[in-house]
Amino acid sequence: MIETQDLCKNFKDKKRGLVKAVDNVSLRCQPGQIYGLLGANGAGKTTTLRMLATILTPTSGSAKVAGFDVVAQPQNVRHSVGFLSTATALYGRLSALEMVQYFGRLHGLDEGTLAQRIGEIFTRLEMNEFRDRRCEKLSTGMKQKVSIARTLVHDPPVMIFDEPTMGLDVMTARTIVAFIRECRQRGKTVIFSSHVMSEVEKLCDHIGIIHNGKILTEGTLDQLRQRYAMTDLEDIFVHVVGDGR
Amino acid sequence: MSMRNIGVVFRKELVDSLRDRRTLISMVVVPILLMPVLTIGMSALTIRLVNRARQDVPKVMILGGQDSPRTVTALKQAPGVEFVAAAENYKDEIIEKRVRAAVEIPPGFDAALESGETKKISIYYYEGEIRSQFASQALQGFFRSLRDRTVSQRMAARNIPETLLKPFDITPQNVAPPEKVGGNILGGLIPYMVILLCLTGAMYPAMDLTAGEKERGTMETILCSPISRTHLVLGKFLMVLTAALATAMLSIASMAVSFKYAKSSAGGQMADARRAAMANLTLDPKGVIAVFAMVLPIAVMFAAALLAISLFAKSFKEAQSYISPLMIVVILPAVAAMLPGIELNTRLALIPILNTSLVSKEIVTGTYHWNYIAIIFASSCVYAAIALFVAVKLFQREDVLFRA
Numbered sequence: 001m002i003e004t005q006d007l008c009k010n011f012k013d014k015k016r017g018l019v020k021a022v023d024n025v026s027l028r029c030q031p032g033q034i035y036g037l038l039g040a041n042g043a044g045k046t047t048t049l050r051m052l053a054t055i056l057t058p059t060s061g062s063a064k065v066a067g068f069d070v071v072a073q074p075q076n077v078r079h080s081v082g083f084l085s086t087a088t089a090l091y092g093r094l095s096a097l098e099m100v101q102y103f104g105r106l107h108g109l110d111e112g113t114l115a116q117r118i119g120e121i122f123t124r125l126e127m128n129e130f131r132d133r134r135c136e137k138l139s140t141g142m143k144q145k146v147s148i149a150r151t152l153v154h155d156p157p158v159m160i161f162d163e164p165t166m167g168l169d170v171m172t173a174r175t176i177v178a179f180i181r182e183c184r185q186r187g188k189t190v191i192f193s194s195h196v197m198s199e200v201e202k203l204c205d206h207i208g209i210i211h212n213g214k215i216l217t218e219g220t221l222d223q224l225r226q227r228y229a230m231t232d233l234e235d236i237f238v239h240v241v242g243d244g245r
Numbered sequence: 246m247s248m249r250n251i252g253v254v255f256r257k258e259l260v261d262s263l264r265d266r267r268t269l270i271s272m273v274v275v276p277i278l279l280m281p282v283l284t285i286g287m288s289a290l291t292i293r294l295v296n297r298a299r300q301d302v303p304k305v306m307i308l309g310g311q312d313s314p315r316t317v318t319a320l321k322q323a324p325g326v327e328f329v330a331a332a333e334n335y336k337d338e339i340i341e342k343r344v345r346a347a348v349e350i351p352p353g354f355d356a357a358l359e360s361g362e363t364k365k366i367s368i369y370y371y372e373g374e375i376r377s378q379f380a381s382q383a384l385q386g387f388f389r390s391l392r393d394r395t396v397s398q399r400m401a402a403r404n405i406p407e408t409l410l411k412p413f414d415i416t417p418q419n420v421a422p423p424e425k426v427g428g429n430i431l432g433g434l435i436p437y438m439v440i441l442l443c444l445t446g447a448m449y450p451a452m453d454l455t456a457g458e459k460e461r462g463t464m465e466t467i468l469c470s471p472i473s474r475t476h477l478v479l480g481k482f483l484m485v486l487t488a489a490l491a492t493a494m495l496s497i498a499s500m501a502v503s504f505k506y507a508k509s510s511a512g513g514q515m516a517d518a519r520r521a522a523m524a525n526l527t528l529d530p531k532g533v534i535a536v537f538a539m540v541l542p543i544a545v546m547f548a549a550a551l552l553a554i555s556l557f558a559k560s561f562k563e564a565q566s567y568i569s570p571l572m573i574v575v576i577l578p579a580v581a582a583m584l585p586g587i588e589l590n591t592r593l594a595l596i597p598i599l600n601t602s603l604v605s606k607e608i609v610t611g612t613y614h615w616n617y618i619a620i621i622f623a624s625s626c627v628y629a630a631i632a633l634f635v636a637v638k639l640f641q642r643e644d645v646l647f648r649a
Contacts, residue, residue, distance in 0.1 A: 012644075055468045056643050075471050083469040089462030093264040094257070105253045106470040134264075150466070 001189055002029040002052060002158060006061035009047050009213075021047040023213035024061065029191050029206065031157070034184050036204030037193040038237060044213040045193035046085070049162045052191065053083040066158050066189070079107060082151030085162030092136030096127060096146045099135055100153050107154035114153070121149045141172040148179055159183045161192040165199065177203060197234045207233075211241045250472050254480025255487075258454060262484060268449045272488050276442050276496035281503040283438070295375065302327045303345035303380035306335050310350035316358070316391070317350065323387040326380055339371050346370040346380035348388075358395055422611075435500065436536060436605030437579045439493045440598060443544045444551075444575050446492025447485045448568055451551035454481045456564035464646065478552065478640040482633065485548040493540060497533055536605045539618070542625035543601050547575075549632035553639050559648055582606060594620045597628045 009022040022044045029035035039045045050056040052065055054074035063070045066080035090099055097118065104114040122128050125145045130138060135146060151159065161180060165173035180203060183190050194200050200207060201221065208218035217240050219227065228236045262268045305326045310317040321328055329344060338344040349367040351357075357364045368384050371377035400407060458464040467477065551568065558564035575598055581587060582602030589603045600621040607614060639645050 050465075053469045055465060056647070075473065078469060078471040081469070085465070087462050088466040088469065090466070091257075091261060091463055092461065093261050098257075098260070102253070102257045103470055106250070106472045108471070 001031060001067065002027070002035070002063070002065050002191055004028075004048075004052070004061065004063040007048065007051060007058050007063050008060045009044075009051060009056060010059045020213050022051065022058075025210070025213070025215050026061075027208055027215060027218065029189050031189045032184055032187045033205045034180065034190040034192055034203050036200040036207045037191065037210055038195065038197070038200050038207055038233075039193070039210035040195055040241070043210045045195075045210055046087075046162050047213075048210070049083075049085070049160050049191065049193055052077075053081055053160050054078055055083075066156075079154065080156050080158050082154075082156040082159045083162075084147055084151045084160070084164050086164065086166045086168075087162070088147060090135040090138075090143055090146055090150075093134060095132045095134055096138065096142070096149075097122075097131040099146055100149045103150045104153040109154065117153055117155070118149075121152055125149060140168060141175065144168065144172050144175060148176075156188070158189045159191075161190070163193055163195070165194070165196070197237060201233045209237055209240050216240050247473075247476055250476040251480045251483065254472065254477055255483045258450075258481055258484035259487065262450050262453065262488065265449070265453060268453060268488065271449045272446050272492050273495060275445065276492050277499045279442075280438070280496055280499035281506075283434075283503075285503050285506060298375045298379065301376055303376050303383075304329045304343070305380050305384065306331045306338070306344055306347040308335060308347055308349040309352065310354065312352060313350055313355035315355045319391070320348070320387055323383060325383040336369065339369055339377065342371070342374065342377075345374075345377045346384060348384050361399065434583065435497075435609050436540070436602045437583055438496055438500070439536060439540050439605070440543060440579050440602060441576065442492045442496045443489040443540060444547050444572065447489035447544070447547050447551050450488045451485045451548065452555040452558075452561055452564040452568065454484065455552055455556040456558040456561050459558075459646075460560045468646065474640045475637055478637050482548055482552055482636065485552055486544055489544040489548055490537075490541075493537070493544065497537075501533075532609050532611065535608045535613075539601050539605050539608065539622060539625070542622065542629040543598060545629035546597065546625065546632045549629065549636040553632065553636040556636070556639050557645055557648070578602065589614065589617050591620070595624050597625060601625060 005026050007022055007025040008020065011019045011021055013019045025044070025048055027035065027037075037045050037048065047056060051058050051070060052063055054070050054077050057071060065077045068076040068080065070077050091102070094102065100118055100121070101114060104117065109117065122131055125148060127142075127145050127149060130142055133142075135143060138146065159180070161176075164176050164180070168176065177199065180190060180192060184205075192200075192203065204221070206218065206220055207224060208215045210216070217224065217227070221233065224233070224236050225231055228239055230236050230239065262272075303326055305328055307317060307320065307328060308331050310320075326346075331347075332338060335344065335347040339347060347369040349369070351364045351366070354364050354366075356362075366388050368381050370381035396410065397407065400410070458467065468474075551571075554567050554571070555564035558567055578596060578599035579602045582599055583606075587593075587603065589600070589607070593603060594600045594617050600617075604614070604617055604621050608618075
């Protein structure tokens with residue numbers, strides 16, 4: 001479960017002064033559901049998700065992830081979250097196995113549980129063939145699998161994906177999309193940001209359109225279609241964001 | 246404070262760094278190779294160059310002296326120089342290094358020697374040029390002995406005993422034990438090298454573990470793991486400290502081996518004082534341990550300061566541009582400690598790096614000023630604690646971690 005209430009994040013910028021990157025964002029995402037945060041570049045998606053992952057601290061407002069407060073209990077939140085974005089790279093000089101082991105240990109798993117969990121994940125994602133190869137030598141697809149394994153090693157109830165398919169080829173992107181669906185099937189709470197309409201349309205149970213740090217509208221795809229009397233999500237997005245300018 | 250978490254980060258960073266070629270070069274290759282090159286290589290090269298210069302017979306001009314054939318004839322038989330025809334542009338010839346020196350014999354010099362009149366001999370040479378200095382020394386040697394002979398003859402002619410001019414002898418006697426002489430000559434170099442290598446050994450891992458992580462995009466990956474930022478920075482700090490100390494230890498080990506070798510091989514060719522010093526300069530294990538104990542807080546300070554500075558940078562390149570000037574900040578006080586005449590006092594004991602360098606120089610020569618050692622160790626610990634505190638605090642600041 002993810003729940004935010006009037007979440008705000010301000011940055012000081014030398015040229016622009018005080019920038020409200022996230023402005024009173026309130027959203028709710030249930031277990032077994034995918035919440036899609038749809039917005040253009042710079043809309044505030046990454047900052048919102050980074051606050052949910054406790055990488056950034058909110059300026060004001062509150063957020064609870066898996067029942068833990070992001071400000072008061074950041075470590076509990078991080079234990080409950082798997083965070084994946086194109087910015088979360090791998091340690092090139094570690095092997096695929098070492099990379100996943102490292103994060104398992106950081107999550108406090110004992111060696112027995114860790115070995116068992118890694119055995120399961122590596123088999124499921126077909127990673128055993130390259131488990132001892134250094135991450136820097138892996139193909140993009142293999143790297144994505146290692147990243148997925150890294151987010152799964154502690155079996156978190158909440159998954160946060162920040163534009164996870166950006167810059168990936170079609171086949172690799174499909175692996176990610178399939179993985180996100182699988183998370184939903186397993187009853188995890190999933191929040192996912194993207195600026196690719198088709199992806200959001202295909203995947204998300206609930207959509208929030210974010211622009212200039214504000215959530216301008218939200219609902220299921222059907223609710224949005226009814227509300228704006230349009231069928232195409234892109235048309236809805238342009239309509240909503242156009243009004244918000 | 247979870248030692249387990251710090252240990253997990255440290256172990257990972259150690260494995261990661263040992264697989265990084267740049268870190269390996271600065272941590273292992275440089276200290277092992279630099280020391281033999283500096284001790285054996287440099288001294289062997291110097292000896293060789295000086296010997297070669299000595300073997301060359303410098304060309305010398307005699308200016309004037311036409312009316313002093315006796316002096317000129319004797320001079321031409323002086324060993325170690327070769328005489329060439331005088332030329333008007335003798336100064337240019339010396340500057341151009343075609344001729345190494347010139348000696349000007351004033352008119353009526355032979356006659357003046359007979360009559361007892363005083364004349365001035367001028368020797369022209371190129372200061373700082375070793376072959377020119379050898380030529381000048383040969384000429385001075387000739388004229389000194391001519392002067393001494395003339396004085397003896399004149400005194401003998403007047404029946405005056407030579408002791409009148411030489412009422413007593415002066416004999417300087419060294420009382421400093423040979424190991425301290427050795428320590429003074431080469432001992433200053435040891436703490437200097439250890440401090441400098443601590444810095445260079447820590448530099449690459451510090452940049453790699455902070456700015457390098459930002460550049461490669463792994464900073465966000467590690468920040469979303471449950472480890473607290475304090476544990477993260479402490480794990481990284483321990484790795485950088487290990488690199489600094491490993492570099493210093495390897496340099497000391499390499500230096501000990503080099504000295505042993507230098508003593509047996511190059512020793513025979515050295516000047517007497519230096520050879521004696523070298524022969525007695527052994528790296529006393531107690532001294533080495535004491536120097537290490539003194540350098541430890543400095544290494545902590547370097548590791549923490551380098552982490553803090555390079556964390557601020559957005560990329561490896563930016564970190565390098567911040568850290569390069571730091572080399573000068575460290576080298577200056579370390580070099581200052583090697584200058585002759587700089588001795589420890591309470592004020593200098595508070596200046597970081599310089600204080601450790603000075604006290605280590607004394608420790609290497611076997612002198613232990615316990616009061617200074619206490620002040621310096623305590624002050625270095627305070628500086629180290631401040632640097633570590635700043636590094637930990639910077640890791641909590643998102644404007645530093647996500648500087649755009």
